[in-house]
Amino acid sequence: xxxxxxxxxxxxxxxxxxxxxxxxxxxxxxxxxxxxxxxxxxxxxxxxxxxxxxxxxxxxxxxxxxxxxxxxxxxxxxxxxxxxxxxxxxxxxxxxxxx
Amino acid sequence: xxxxxxxxxxxxxxxxxxxxxxxxxxxxxxxxxxxxxxxxxxxxxxxxxxxxxxxxxxxxxxxxxxxxxxxxxxxxxxxxxxxxxxxxxxxxxxxxxxxxxxxxxxxxxxxxxxxxxxxxxxxxxxxxxxxxxxxxxxxxxxxxxxxxxxxxxxxxxxxxxxxxxxxxxxxxxxxxxxxxxxxxxxxxxxxxxxxxxxxxxxxxxxxxxxxxxxxxxxxxxxxxxxxxxxxxxxxxxxxxxxxxxxxxxxxxxxxxxxxxxxxxxxxxxxxxxxxxxxxxxxxxxxxxxxxxxxxxxxxxxxxxxxxxxxxxxxxxxxxxxxxxxxxxxxxxxxxxxxxxxxxxxxxxxxxxxxxxxxxxxxxxxxxxxxxxxxxxxxxxxxxxxxxxxxxxxxxxxxxxxxxxxxxxxxxxxxxxxxxxxx
Ligand SMILES: Cc1cc2nc3c(=O)[nH]c(=O)nc-3n(C[C@H](O)[C@H](O)[C@H](O)COP(=O)(O)OP(=O)(O)OC[C@H]3O[C@@H](n4cnc5c(N)ncnc54)[C@H](O)[C@@H]3O)c2cc1C
Numbered sequence: 001x002x003x004x005x006x007x008x009x010x011x012x013x014x015x016x017x018x019x020x021x022x023x024x025x026x027x028x029x030x031x032x033x034x035x036x037x038x039x040x041x042x043x044x045x046x047x048x049x050x051x052x053x054x055x056x057x058x059x060x061x062x063x064x065x066x067x068x069x070x071x072x073x074x075x076x077x078x079x080x081x082x083x084x085x086x087x088x089x090x091x092x093x094x095x096x097x098x099x
Numbered sequence: 100x101x102x103x104x105x106x107x108x109x110x111x112x113x114x115x116x117x118x119x120x121x122x123x124x125x126x127x128x129x130x131x132x133x134x135x136x137x138x139x140x141x142x143x144x145x146x147x148x149x150x151x152x153x154x155x156x157x158x159x160x161x162x163x164x165x166x167x168x169x170x171x172x173x174x175x176x177x178x179x180x181x182x183x184x185x186x187x188x189x190x191x192x193x194x195x196x197x198x199x200x201x202x203x204x205x206x207x208x209x210x211x212x213x214x215x216x217x218x219x220x221x222x223x224x225x226x227x228x229x230x231x232x233x234x235x236x237x238x239x240x241x242x243x244x245x246x247x248x249x250x251x252x253x254x255x256x257x258x259x260x261x262x263x264x265x266x267x268x269x270x271x272x273x274x275x276x277x278x279x280x281x282x283x284x285x286x287x288x289x290x291x292x293x294x295x296x297x298x299x300x301x302x303x304x305x306x307x308x309x310x311x312x313x314x315x316x317x318x319x320x321x322x323x324x325x326x327x328x329x330x331x332x333x334x335x336x337x338x339x340x341x342x343x344x345x346x347x348x349x350x351x352x353x354x355x356x357x358x359x360x361x362x363x364x365x366x367x368x369x370x371x372x373x374x375x376x377x378x379x380x381x382x383x384x385x386x387x388x389x390x391x392x393x394x395x396x397x398x399x400x401x402x403x404x405x406x407x408x409x410x411x412x413x414x415x416x417x418x419x420x421x422x423x424x425x426x427x428x429x430x431x432x433x434x435x436x437x438x439x440x441x442x443x444x445x446x447x448x449x450x451x452x453x454x455x456x457x458x459x460x461x462x463x464x465x466x467x468x469x470x471x472x473x474x475x476x477x478x479x480x481x482x483x484x485x486x487x488x489x490x491x492x493x494x495x496x497x498x499x500x501x502x503x504x505x506x507x508x509x510x511x512x513x514x515x516x517x518x519x520x521x
Contacts, residue, residue: 079458
């Protein structure tokens with residue numbers, strides 16, 4: 001599923017990891033919130049777009065654009081405003097690392 | 100509740116202890132009570148993310164009927180099979196599932212007694228038993244009354260939701276469907292208003308001379324402007340909502356006569372009556388001494404650990420998570436933080452940073468969906484909503500927004516139930 005070493009590196013780079021122990025643990029909890037609409041492991045489901053395996057930069061840019069209302073949406077603007085810059089980077093890196 | 104009862108339980112557990120306890124060598128034992136939105140999410144998250152855990156789930160039902168989308172069944176948009184889920188996926192994931200009731204928790208001894216007689220020892224307990232209806236809190240509304248005036252607010256085996264649906268089908272055109280709505284806090288703040296909408300949708304199609312009379316113990320409610328815009332546009336004067344300040348508070352019900360009587364004595368005779376009753380945390384929480392005076396459990400906002408028993412994480416509707424709503428999505432979100440925190444504690448580590456997520460979609464009618472989003476973090480004295488985030492769908496004449504949200508709502512249901520049950 002997830003190459004855990006590169007995931008850990010991505011998470012550290014994303015700045016979310018307060019404790020090293022988390023690297024061995026699950027997805028960042030911020031990313032867990034996305035699974036209720038974007039399918040199992042972000043694989044996409046019905047009208048929920050696939051997030052898994054997409055470029056981290058692309059995902060982070062989309063989220064920042066929603067947050068700044070540069071991109072229209074029915075709901076993602078309201079969602080993206082709840083997360084910090086570090087969380088957006090970590091969530092994008094997490095989904096990008098899923099193969 | 101009674102200390103005597105707990106002491107008695109402790110003693111009987113001590114007598115039973117050793118032979119009844121089973122433990123795989125070395126594996127930490129995570130016990131989950133309740134296989135609904137919180138419990139199923141917790142069990143599956145624990146099993147898939149922390150394979151070293153031994154996960155046991157106790158849930159009396161062999162099939163779980165969701166509250167979410169139950170209102171769509173009332174509207175005729177879903178069948179019972181569409182909202183019923185089996186535990187096969189969780190079992191296949193390696194979770195031990197016991198279809199039994201947890202009857203008593205010995206927090207000090209870290210043991211749970213089941214109705215079937217078995218006693219389970221745990222290292223960490225996740226408690227997600229949902230709500231109990233406070234029968235008797237609304238005069239006239241006891242367990243027997245629920246057969247005449249269904250609540251359809253606790254999933255059970257789905258029989259309450261089906262009973263309400265059958266009553267709607269059997270009523271004559273021209274009748275009044277009454278809905279009694281409680282004061283805060285209660286399960287699913289927008290739920291009663293989605294129910295008004297879905298019943299109105301059914302009546303408009305099949306019994307157009309009928310109406311919905313919603314009698315509310317409050318003066319304001321979730322997504323109020325959006326709901327009222329939708330009712331006006333779709334149902335005209337078929338829907339009447341009466342706030343507490345206009346004598347909307349139901350003070351007594353008469354199940355035999357199907358009458359709702361308000362605070363100031365007005366008696367509404369109904370063709371069908373739906374009572375959404377006052378609620379508390381589920382019985383097991385009250386009986387184990389884990390609830391505060393309010394009837395809900397107090398928890399640490401960072402870990403969901405009970406303020407009364409640190410090895411028990413209480414998630415879902417049973418805790419006092421205000422200002423977070425009592426929703427399926429919050430149950431799912433708090434489940435994951437509770438499991439991650441329990442594992443961190445077992446490893447002697449600090450809990451991870453918490454961020455809790457909620458979305459509640461509501462269907463107002465055909466191709467007409469609305470939503471509310473809330474993102475929360477732990478604060479010094481409880482849960483705090485992230486400023487300038489979340490909120491409700493925009494108001495106004497926005498048919499494309501409404502059409503898309505109805506579609507995305509269906510995606511949410513499919514996606515969250517996959518996250519729970521696999
Ligand atoms: C009409 C309606 C519509 C709703 N719509 C939505 C929606 O669109 N979106 C949303 O997010 N939320 C919605 N909700 C709210 C959602 O249903 C609840 O918030 C959610 O179910 C709470 O999860 P829980 O785990 O606390 O309880 P539940 O899901 O009720 O699960 C509790 C489980 O514990 C079991 N249990 C109880 N006691 C014991 C015991 N002693 N031993 C073992 N097992 C026990 C029960 O059998 C039950 O299966 C809706 C609710 C209603 C009523």
